[in-house]
Amino acid sequence: MKRIKEILATSALVVFAAPTPVNAQLIPQPWVSVGGKDGDVTFSVGARAFDLGVELGRGPDNSSGVDVLKFFGLPVISPYVGIGLYSDDQGVALSGGLQVDTANNLVVGIGYNSVRGVNGQVGIRF
Numbered sequence: 001m002k003r004i005k006e007i008l009a010t011s012a013l014v015v016f017a018a019p020t021p022v023n024a025q026l027i028p029q030p031w032v033s034v035g036g037k038d039g040d041v042t043f044s045v046g047a048r049a050f051d052l053g054v055e056l057g058r059g060p061d062n063s064s065g066v067d068v069l070k071f072f073g074l075p076v077i078s079p080y081v082g083i084g085l086y087s088d089d090q091g092v093a094l095s096g097g098l099q100v101d102t103a104n105n106l107v108v109g110i111g112y113n114s115v116r117g118v119n120g121q122v123g124i125r126f
Contacts, residue, residue, distance in 0.1 A: 031122060033119040040061070044113075046069070046123075078098070
């Protein structure tokens, strides 16, 4: 029993101490998104590094704003939540979504922003 505990503890330390790819942390992961709300087409561009992201968006009625995002980096999928501020009396926006790493360094995702509505995302992972 003691030997099993030692093996589990050592395994946990190896997982936590394993180096992460430095390039993946230092090079931002960009994406673009297109969506819609109330019949208006919405757009945004964003970038992510160190599980934090920023997204510049264009919403309905030519409103524009910025969102700050927190990603929860899992091995293949990355759910996120965020908060933003938009012009033209749109006010505070709340957002959430999911990005998925696919083959060939392509990232696809789906998200919702309370100002910009539902959106689809495509990006590149370096």
